[in-house]
Amino acid sequence: MILSNLSRHMRHCLVVCLFVTLTLAGLGVVGLQAATKAPAAKVESDSGAVVVQAVRTSGDGKTAKFVLDVSRPVSFSVFALAEPYRLVIDLPDLDFEMAHSMAQVERGMVRNFRFGNFGDQRSRIVLDLNGPAKVMKAYSLPAVDDNEARLVIELSRVDEREFSEQSLRDVIRVEVEGAEAAKVATLSAHPLAKDRKDADPRPLVVLDPGHGGIDTGAVSPKGHVESKLVLAFALALRENLLADGRFRVAMTRETDTFISLSKRVAFARARHADLFVSIHADTVRQSYVRGATVYTLSDKASDAIAADLAHRENRSDLLAGLEMEEKDDVVADILIDLTRRETSNHSSLYSRTLVGALESSIRLAKRPQRSAGFKVLKAPDIPSVLLELGYLSNKEDQSALTSKTWQKKAIQSISKSIEMFFARRSTHSSGLFTKSSG
Numbered sequence: 001m002i003l004s005n006l007s008r009h010m011r012h013c014l015v016v017c018l019f020v021t022l023t024l025a026g027l028g029v030v031g032l033q034a035a036t037k038a039p040a041a042k043v044e045s046d047s048g049a050v051v052v053q054a055v056r057t058s059g060d061g062k063t064a065k066f067v068l069d070v071s072r073p074v075s076f077s078v079f080a081l082a083e084p085y086r087l088v089i090d091l092p093d094l095d096f097e098m099a100h101s102m103a104q105v106e107r108g109m110v111r112n113f114r115f116g117n118f119g120d121q122r123s124r125i126v127l128d129l130n131g132p133a134k135v136m137k138a139y140s141l142p143a144v145d146d147n148e149a150r151l152v153i154e155l156s157r158v159d160e161r162e163f164s165e166q167s168l169r170d171v172i173r174v175e176v177e178g179a180e181a182a183k184v185a186t187l188s189a190h191p192l193a194k195d196r197k198d199a200d201p202r203p204l205v206v207l208d209p210g211h212g213g214i215d216t217g218a219v220s221p222k223g224h225v226e227s228k229l230v231l232a233f234a235l236a237l238r239e240n241l242l243a244d245g246r247f248r249v250a251m252t253r254e255t256d257t258f259i260s261l262s263k264r265v266a267f268a269r270a271r272h273a274d275l276f277v278s279i280h281a282d283t284v285r286q287s288y289v290r291g292a293t294v295y296t297l298s299d300k301a302s303d304a305i306a307a308d309l310a311h312r313e314n315r316s317d318l319l320a321g322l323e324m325e326e327k328d329d330v331v332a333d334i335l336i337d338l339t340r341r342e343t344s345n346h347s348s349l350y351s352r353t354l355v356g357a358l359e360s361s362i363r364l365a366k367r368p369q370r371s372a373g374f375k376v377l378k379a380p381d382i383p384s385v386l387l388e389l390g391y392l393s394n395k396e397d398q399s400a401l402t403s404k405t406w407q408k409k410a411i412q413s414i415s416k417s418i419e420m421f422f423a424r425r426s427t428h429s430s431g432l433f434t435k436s437s438g
Helices: 002-027 160-167 226-244 261-270 304-314 316-320 336-358 395-401 404-428
Strands: 035-037 050-059 063-070 076-081 086-092 094-096 110-118 122-129 133-141 149-157 171-174 204-209 248-251 275-280 292-297 364-372 384-388
Touching: 050 110, 063 110, 076 133, 086 149, 133 160, 133 171, 204 226, 204 261, 226 248, 226 275, 226 404, 275 404, 292 304, 292 336, 304 364, 336 364, 336 384, 336 404, 395 404
Parallel strands: 050 094, 204 248, 204 275, 275 384, 292 364
Antiparallel strands: 035 050, 050 063, 063 149, 076 086, 076 171, 086 122, 110 122, 133 149, 292 384
């Protein structure tokens, strides 16, 4: 009986061991290494996009190497972010043949990485770091013999001071010509915009005169129409900025025509704008409310006035017979939180700068900085504000808005705020808003 029970027990253990062995073999467990490999990767995807065949990290607490195996070499750019520490890799459109859960790895300085595709045929990989680091080398290697083409980034641990002085500002660009090996980026990296010979390095400001065409916007008791007032103001502001010579300027509309909210956002994103300013002069139920107000985007309105104003502005498309869009087409995949957080910080920076510049020249509202869910401010990668020059529902504001003297003072202050914003951003920028390398 004892021998029989023992025999059954041994047979049971043998079955369990065999099951575990076959399971591990099926999963391809070959050791504890931070690597993710796509099963049976193709040389090229059906769409012609470059295929990511494997991703791996190596190193220790002082150095790290991040390697991307791809079907063919591509150009890419790299920059660092703080709070928390991250490394962002921007690439052209890639076919990630792996599950997002496969990126949950930890090796030395690299705690985790995320990947995904977003607008304008671009892809992005984000490395979460355990501390401040600097890119020592970034390069691309062609396929040789049985080895796939590779993108390689080598990191080194630095202190917070060195990170803030160099890594936070630098954008490293690696170019690839055909299938040849890429040029290795040097340690003295330059901002991406200056690397492109065909690009004008001056910041691009997009001015967005609200409403237009069939959508007249607000109308004052004396018959002044918002859409025409803000268009004239925006045209004069553009001339002032162009005369300065330090900025490029584009306008979502230059005539009394209707432009949908989504197309205004798409206009700015297609041109890789560096700042988006939507200009309005609305009415509110409270006729005593007056003064300029600067609005930024938020999921929850800062107050009832902001909520009501955003609700009415967001429904302006209905006047042209367009259906309300419930979906945000410009917001996509897991990387949006990162981008929107950085954009929000810069939008808030410009909001404060603009209020500071205006307060010495024109009347501001009692709460000049407010926020609400304005659809026209939803570009995830462009700092955006909505400027209410004043309220046509208020008698004093109506007089000011139609005064040439007031308009001139306001335009000079806004121009000064834009100058100050880009001066501050060049000092503190994380590099998130440089032009795409893809």
